Amino acid sequence: MSLPSPLELLDQLESEAPAELEDCTSPEELEDYRVKYLGRSGMLRQILSSIGEIPSEQRPQVGKRANALKQKLSKKFEQKQGKVSSSSGSEEGAPPFDPTLPGRVNSRGSKHPLNLALERIVEIFERMGYTTVEGPEIETDFYNFEALNIPADHPARDMHDTLYLEDGRLLRTHTSPVQVHVMEAEKPPLQIIAPGRTFRRDAADMSHSPVFHQVEGLWVDRQATFADLKGTLELFVHRFFGPETRLRFRPSYFPFTEPSAEVDIQFEEAGGEWLEILGAGMVDPEVFKAVGYDTDRWQGFAFGMGVERLAMLKYGIDNLQLFYENDLRFLNQF
Amino acid sequence: MRILTDWLAEFVELPSKTEDLARRLTDIGLEVDATLDLAHLNRGVLSARVEEISPHDSRSDLKICQVNDGSRSCQVVTAAPQVQAGKTYLWAPPGSFLNGEQVETRKFAGHDSEGLLCSSRELGLTTDAQTLLNLPEKIKPGQPASKILDLEAPILELDLTPNRSDCLSHLGVARDFAAAENLDLKDPRPNSLPAGVAETDLEVKIEAPEACWSYTAVPVSGVKVAESSFEIQKKILKMGLRPLNNIVDITNYTLFEVGHPLHPFDADRLQLPVIVRYARQAEKLTTLDDEKRQLAQEDLVIADARRPQALAGVMGGAYSQVSASTNRILLEGAYFEPTGIRSSAQDHKLSTEASHRFERGVDPENYDRCLARCLQLFEQDPAQDEEQLQINKSVTCRAKDAPQIRIPYKPELFEQIIGYEVGPEKTSNQLEKLGLNVQENKREWQVDVPAWRSDLRRPEDLVEEVVRLQGYEQIPVTYPRLNSERTPDHEERLESKVRNFLVNQGYSENINFSFLGPDEHRFAEVPGEESLHLANPLAVTQKTMRQTLLDSLFTSFEDNFAAGNEELSLFEIGRVFPGKSEAEPLHLAILSHTHIYEQHWDDSNRYQDFYDLKGLLEKLFAQLHLPRFELKTVELPGMMPEKSTRIVVADRQVGKLGRISEDLLSYDYPGPVLGAELNLDGLPEPRPRSYSKFSTQPPVKRDLDLVVDLDQQVEPLEKTIRTTADWLEEINLFDLYQGEPLPAGKKSLSFRLLFRAEDRSLSDDEVNNIQDKILSTLQDKYNAQLRDE
Structure with missing residues (x-):
């Protein structure tokens, strides 16, 4: 009986060696295995050193296979070694298995609370049938003011301390201009919400920021009424803050709605304090005229809310500046 | 604007509780922001x-003063220069409250x-x-401030909307409240100007009829300028103004009471005629504020x-202002057009109080x-x-009549807009109560609006x-009819997908x-001067619109590190403003300096490196179903x-990825x-999701x-x-090595290749052939060699 050829030996190793490794259960057996196959005078070494004995056309193939096998076995061996050592608690020096050691976690990550609130607001309105649209943050006087019935030299402009660009355009002071863009582009009926960043020339303090967020809503059809607006906003508030939240609508003034309302809420535990959360009203006919809608056929309501305000009330945040300081100790609470 | 409840009560009957009044005013659109109880805030303060x-x-x-409230004498240090011995002032003794703050004994420079x-x-x-509050001489020591100044009646802080200029006075608020509550209104105004004692040589001209519709001047002679009565002073003080003299105080009093700004000139300082132009x-004009x-x-x-x-409707001039020596005045009443003011x-x-009212529109009639x-108050x-004191004949110049506004009105409009019905009778009553004149016709009413609205x-x-x-x-709660065709139908937006992915990967959103x-401007590729700049920023640190998100994110990154948050994996999604362009692309920026695990107990942990962040982006692209990206060193x-x-x-080019330059790091x-920064608006369309068969071989x-x-x-x-x-299905680089025994200038790369055919099991020979083909191609193209043992 002749010695097996290197090729035959390789076949044998490929089929037997992995199985034999599986059977090893102790560090001693593993060491024997290592000597047998992977060691200095192990079987793989033997094959590689006898490569000169085989026909030259087979050499590259044998070499390749032998190397591949060696790598495969080495890797499996290391894995097995890990398993054997960590499962054999009795082994001297190895600590016993402790399931209470902390797991490997990467940093936890968090959505910004403003976006958390914003996504919830959008979700509530989308489920009521509104479509989300966005508009530019840099606007012209026309879209931000004129088309919304706020002519130049009107005291209503005092309600908007505006940041202007050097080229005469401005940073939108509210998300209402998105209404105008949508109505210019689309025929009624429509039901949209427009979330986004807004800007005012306000110094940052506990309740102001030059950058803030709003969500604007608009519903136009033949018979959308103030009563519908009331229902819509009541539903929103009950979904966002909980069904026990109380609402109060009171008369107010916005140049782009008539009649206008401000909405206050009261949490049961807040002890009677009414908190202003949003403005709303029936779309002023001037706004429809500016976009060419027939005011005899179409009417609608609009509302706008400050996301910071809503997020502060929902999460109990007492200082608006925290939103823009981005300290992880704040952000990671959400 | 402040409304003194005791003043308001002079014109209309008020509910007994102030909170009821505040709620009712808020309910009709005159929002009460706060109720000020100055008696309570200043309890214990006395003369x-x-x-x-x-x-x-x-x-x-x-100065060190000995003050006496009638029962004790105490030492008080004051910085007020005008303090005089023998005079009576308001004193907040230790333990009392001053505008809500408790007063204590304190040391001032050793005393x-x-x-x-x-x-x-x-x-x-x-x-x-x-400046110390001067009290009249008749005030005896030991009396509480709340009695002396009548602070018991609460003050309402009204936040009026700009359309309600008719309510910028006590009479105006009383009028609206009376209409809402169906109460009688006591109007303090006489029905007309007094006839006047004598003609004067006064002449008034309006040269700008669009800007000034009408102008009335009343000459008053024999005027004595002095301190105004304490009754007037108290009200002026509670309205937030400092009393000046009787003429100015009474003019202001009239403004707060009945709402029309008036202006007194020292008539001896004017050379007639009076011209509005x-x-x-x-x-040039030196105004009252010097x-x-x-x-x-x-x-x-x-x-x-x-x-x-005078700057019409805004502020008087210093030269013709009423002073102690004034003897004759000219009292101005006028209607100025709002936009010019x-x-x-x-x-x-x-x-000013005047411009605030004129620009919102005062009563022109x-x-x-x-x-x-006002003249009545002078006389009193x-x-x-x-x-x-002699009130002479007034002169009025009328350039333009105020238009009579008549609104055609169909009562059913109310139900159409609001969603419930209010009967025509109720509607017309309501409008009449507000001072509107309703002519009810069958189809369409004619409603005349009073000049003050x-x-x-x-x-x-x-x-x-x-x-x-x-x-x-009263408005019912209903829901709009849903237009199903118009309901939203879109996938989750890209922005939300990216945000959710990063949050799940452990990143915190900024x-x-x-x-x-x-x-x-550390990361912007276009020079700072080509950015968009604000014309009126609040601070120079808020002047330039960001071109990249990394620029703003880097600041909060460093702030966090400085605050002790040393494990940082941050991102922001937002719009940027590339200079000149009108586009506002939505970007994503990521900054990280963090271990791959939160601090861990074994040695498997290390800091994230370039390839970790690259891998994150690869995973993001894969999840978004986008084609693979390449990185070009630049x-x-x-x-x-x-x-x-x-x-x-x-x-x-959709973004950048790299290691932040050491020069930028402050710590x-x-x-x-x-x-990394990605232009989310610049990404290609995701590959459509569709099934293709996979091999079972x-x-x-x-x-x-x-x-x-x-x-x-x-x-x-x-x-x-x-x-x-x-037949190559997968390729995976699993090892990269350089050093002994490889020759210098070389490295080894180990790829694991997975081959599979769709219809049969591949033979060794077939795979060997492919492998040889790969090798020879790589040899030709890249001078790659097979690594030998």
């Missing part, structure tokens, strides 16, 4: 006589001060500079024969009644000598009046301002030159700081160990392998 004043030993601005002598500002009355080129103002030709002025004497006030950065009320002023122009405005007085709580300062601002890459996908970061795995030049990039090799090899 005390200053008995003796001695100078302070080291500070010349301080105990038992409480303090109060100014009107400290009491929360005014906001002007600190626009300012001429290069004209500002010398350059007038513009758009400024409406009240001039005499020589020069402007507003632009003057804005151009001169001068917002009834200001003579306000003048009459105890400082005036009945024999001397300049905000009512259209039928919708009348709907608002009715719904407001009915109360918004939101930064959209503008930044000049030295914060020097970019803010990045280490050798680790600065452009992200390219489908031939578009000693123990690990690498990595950054067994795979053949082969390892390929190559030796290549050290500077050989991996991606071209990988691409070549992919294009060369048939």
Whole structure:
């Protein structure tokens, strides 16, 4: 009986060696295995050193296979070694298995609370049938003011301390201009919400920021009424803050709605304090005229809310500046 | 605006509880922001006589006073220069409250001060500079401040909307409240101007009829200028103004009471006629606040024969102001058109009680009644000598009549807009109560609007009046009819997908301002001067619109590190403003300096490196179903030159990835700081999701160990392998090595290849052939060699 050829030996190793490794259960057996196959005078070494004995056309193939096998076995061996050592608690020096050691976690990550609130607001309105649209943050006087019935030299402009660009355009002071863009582009009926960043020339303090967020809503059809607006906003508030939240609508003034309302809420535990959360009203006919809608056929309501305000009330945040300081100790609470 | 409840009660009957009044006013649209109880806020403050004043030993601005409230004598240190011995002031003794703050004995420059002598500002009355509140001589020591100043009646702080100029006075608020509550209104105004004793040579001309519709001047002679009565002073103080003299105080009193701004000139300082005109080129005017103002030709002025004497509707001139020596006055009442007043006030950065009202629109018809009320108060002023004071014949110049507004109104409009019905009778009653005149016809009503309601122009405005007085709580709750065709139908937005992915990968979202300062342009590729700049930023650090998100994110990154948050993996999604372009692309920025695990107990942990962040983006692209991106090494601002890459996908440059340059780092970061920015709006469309069959045949795995030049990039090799090899399903680089025993200038790369055919099991020979083909191609193209043992 002749010695097996290197090729035959390789076949044998490929089929037997992995199985034999599986059977090893102790560090001693593993060491024997290592000597047998992977060691200095192990079987793989033997094959590689006898490569000169085989026909030259087979050499590259044998070499390749032998190397591949060696790598495969080495890797499996290391894995097995890990398993054997960590499962054999009795082994001297190895600590016993402790399931209470902390797991490997990467940093936890968090959505910004403003976006958390914003996504919830959008979700509530989308489920009521509104479509989300966005508009530019840099606007012209026309879209931000004129088309919304706020002519130049009107005291209503005092309600908007505006940041202007050097080229005469401005940073939108509210998300209402998105209404105008949508109505210019689309025929009624429509039901949209427009979330986004807004800007005012306000110094940052506990309740102001030059950058803030709003969500604007608009519903136009033949018979959308103030009563519908009331229902819509009541539903929103009950979904966002909980069904026990109380609402109060009171008369107010916005140049782009008539009649206008401000909405206050009261949490049961807040002890009677009414908190202003949003403005709303029936779309002023001037706004429809500016976009060419027939005011005899179409009417609608609009509302706008400050996301910071809503997020502060929902999460109990007492200082608006925290939103823009981005300290992880704040952000990671959400 | 402040409304004194005791003043309001002079004109209309009020509910007994102030909170009921506040709620009702809020319900009809006159929002009560706060209720001020100054008696409570200043409890314990009382009058005390200053008995003796001695100078302070080291500070010349301080005085040491002995004050006596009738029962005790205490030492008080004061900085008020005008304090006089023998006079009575308000004293806040230790333990009392001053505008809500408890007063204690404090040391001032080495001397105990038992409480303090109060100014009107400290009491929360005014906001002007600190001057001690003067009390009339009849006030005895030991009386509480709340009694002396009538502070018991609460003050309402009203936040009026700009359309309700008719409510900028006590009478106006009373009128609206009376209409809402169906109560009687007591109007303090006489019905007309007094006839006047004598003709004078007064002449009034209006040269700008669009800007000034009408102007009335009343000459009054024999005037005695003195302190106004304490009754007037108290009200003026509680309105937040400092009393000046009887003429000015009474004019202001009239303003707060009946709402029309009036102005008294010292008639001896005017050279007639009085002319209402626009300012001429290069004209100047020193106003009451002692500002010398350059007038513009758009400024409406009240001039005499020589020069402007007042900035019309905004502020009087210093030269013709009423002073102690004034003997004859000219009292002005006028209607100025709002927009002109507003632009003057804005151009001169001068917002006054007068301009605030004129620019919102005052009553153009009834200001003579306000003048009459003011003259009545002059006559009642105890400082005036009945024999001397003489009201002469007024002169009115009328350039334009106020238009009579008549609104056609269909009562059913209310139900159409609001959603419930209010009967025609109720509607017309409601409107009549507001002073509107309703002519009911069958189909369409005619409603005449009184001059003081300049905000009512259209039928919708009348709907608002009715719904407001009915109360918004009467409106039923219904839901709009859903238009199903219009309901949203779209996938989750890209922005949300990206946000959710990053949060799940352990990143924390930031939101930064959209503008930044000049030295914060660290990553922008277009020079800072080509950015968009704000014309009126609040601070230079908020002047420039951000071109990149990394610029603003980097600031909060460093702030966090400085605050002790050393494990940082941050991102922001937001719009950026590339200079000149009108586009506002949505970007994503990432900055990280963090271990791959939160601090861990074994040695498997390490800092994230370039390839971790690259891997994150690869995973993001895979999840978004986007094609694979490539990185091209290119020097970019803010990045280490050798680790600065452009992200390219489908031939578009969509972002950058790199290690942040050490030059930018303000702190000693123990690990690498990595950054990436992606233009989310620039990404290609995701590949459509569709099924393609996969093979159920067994795979053949082969390892390929190559030796290549050290500077050989991996991606071209990988691409070549992919294009060369048939049946190649997967390719995976699992080892990279350089050093012994490899020759210098070389490295080895180990790929694991997985082959599989669709229809059969591949034979060893077939796979060997492919492998040989790969190898020879790589040899030719990249001089790659098989690594031997």
